[in-house]
Amino acid sequence: MTPIRQLRADAARNRELLLAAAEDEFAERGLAASISDIARRAGVAKGTVFRHFATKEELVAAIVCEQLDALAEVARSQLSAPDPEVGLVEFLTVTAARQHERDLSFLQAVTQTDSAVTALRDELHALVEQLVGRARDAGVLRSDVTGTDVWVLMCAPIHAVGYVSDPAPDLWRRYLALIFDGLRPDGAHPLPAAPPTWP
């Protein structure tokens, strides 16, 4: 149910409660999180979940949309940063920091077909493309790197940290820096495969 029409105040509040609860549950239990648990955590009945989101997939899609939206906001604000390097790095840092708090990146995989998600993803991707373009033009990034390259590496720092058993809370910064160094022009070796096209 895309909330086209205005929801009653309490319904809108329930929707927010549900999204928050679902994010928490998914972050803790992965996709296996159950609707029951989400409903309980949100303090509403199970039926109410389905009034707001016709299927579990729709709920997931709504969450992903929220996340994409929030990141787009960040990207837009960093697009007007005076320094292109700072803008891009800041964007990647905020992205990773949020993901570190509550990693929901695995929800992307389930929402490949959702059109609302796709639209927002395209939008965010375009913004990343701009951030990357600015940085590349400024000589901050190597010339053979594309926005899509950065897009797909965006989650890598958090993903990498997942292989350490008791990671320091800021370990992801290490891998973000390491990967970013690979994106810089200094000492760049030619890349063995063409950059991916979007979409």
Next chain:
Amino acid sequence: MTPIRQLRADAARNRELLLAAAEDEFAERGLAASISDIARRAGVAKGTVFRHFATKEELVAAIVCEQLDALAEVARSQLSAPDPEVGLVEFLTVTAARQHERDLSFLQAVTQTDSAVTALRDELHALVEQLVGRARDAGVLRSDVTGTDVWVLMCAPIHAVGYVSDPAPDLWRRYLALIFDGLRPDGAHPLPAAPPTWP
């Protein structure tokens, strides 16, 4: 059931069939792949799965062990490569190529507690440490990079490719190269967080 004693020929065959079928199913459906489907794919009855692997967890552990074993073999052989850079790059390339064929890296997460897996993981980690040490000593890698750093970034190229909808079959090589450039000494920026300890 660790196959300590020799299995009968037909049982050994079924064990292989089951492992192969399970790898396929897990790769396609993730951890949610069902034992029923795995059995069907292997062409045996459900009960046979449990004769070979008492629980689903044990089956997963067996798969992970096989993978770690195979990679350790590769690592050992590359340790005797004359050129340290070639040795490390080759190891990372084979690792990624196999993972690209059938990505089962997500199974690692479920087997943190299995002792056989842990032992093999430590073993492989030690080999990676050596490969990395050789390369760093040879000046191929930046001095502040550790074996564990490389270990956690090992799966990043395939992970990155997962965010592209119709990736070229060798796209992962691009991200392996990009990340590897980040590990090189040229133009290295200081890293903002200490390297993780193992384990």
Next chain:
Amino acid sequence: MTPIRQLRADAARNRELLLAAAEDEFAERGLAASISDIARRAGVAKGTVFRHFATKEELVAAIVCEQLDALAEVARSQLSAPDPEVGLVEFLTVTAARQHERDLSFLQAVTQTDSAVTALRDELHALVEQLVGRARDAGVLRSDVTGTDVWVLMCAPIHAVGYVSDPAPDLWRRYLALIFDGLRPDGAHPLPAAPPTWP
């Protein structure tokens, strides 16, 4: 799920149907009675059983509680019988008669650890103790007999009848009388072992 809050009318009805069906199935098939069969007999879906009783154990406990409750009611009413002998005999008779209709005494064994069951069992035991005390003080029972003695012999008549292939419907009365004669003072021989303590 202990039904603390009020159940909806239809749910309450299903709960009763389920308890009745379960009692029938358990009486016919023993503890091996399956949840599926119970559900079918109650005319509900399998899942509904688990909505009311989270596990099979919980269902068994609920049944045992009901039985203990009903017997406690009988005991209490007989405690105010003018004649202590009549009170005790009547209690034992009603107990055996019900058990004869549907013997679920074997469920006691599985619920030793359930706290609700334990509490009710203690309660009923205390009532039996009183019934027995009254009777013993009135000279109806031998002086070396305790409430716990009567408690453990309570199910013996029905148990005995179980060894006869085509028992007359009131055969249990014969064994109740025979055992009760053993509890009387006339011709009592000293007992070779101390009475058990409760619990």
Next chain:
Amino acid sequence: MTPIRQLRADAARNRELLLAAAEDEFAERGLAASISDIARRAGVAKGTVFRHFATKEELVAAIVCEQLDALAEVARSQLSAPDPEVGLVEFLTVTAARQHERDLSFLQAVTQTDSAVTALRDELHALVEQLVGRARDAGVLRSDVTGTDVWVLMCAPIHAVGYVSDPAPDLWRRYLALIFDGLRPDGAHPLPAAPPTWP
């Protein structure tokens, strides 16, 4: 498989091992004891169990037969005791003592239809009838008590002890004595139901 023909020495030994293991397992786990566990305990393969006993029921029947046989032996020996009271009491005591060591009485219920069991049961019943007849004729038992009455009460002492949580090891003697007092002539009240017929 009734062992009509001679078994090879090792086969005969396996049969004994299996019966012993099965008795232990059934005593510990009840009817739910699994053939696998029994085979393991006996130190033979699962298939071997089925070579000796075509079904689980047959195995149970064989055990019951052994027990009935052993008790018949006891009964026969006590039939020639000089004192009828001692003979009967001794028989009931030995019976209860063995059952206390390893209670397999619940296996009776599953073997109502087995013809070998039925024959042996009839035989033992006839012996009990004789023991009881002698005692009754000697004035040790009340005149309205039959062999079948004693037969069905035979397991009651152990059954009663089962309702106590931490029973003293000889508590069963108390209930045997109590029940036996009910069978004595002193202070006997008329019985309310006719004695059961056999079978």
Next chain:
DNA sequence: GATGAATGAGTTTTCATTCAT
């Protein structure tokens, strides 16, 4: 709109029994 009871397909796992080795 909200509730929570009911559904039933699906999951992992067990086990008596069969049968190729």
Next chain:
DNA sequence: GATGAATGAAAACTCATTCAT
């Protein structure tokens, strides 16, 4: 004869989804 691998019919339990209240 003995072995132990394979079978497949249950079993207990879960959960997204529907729907009466």
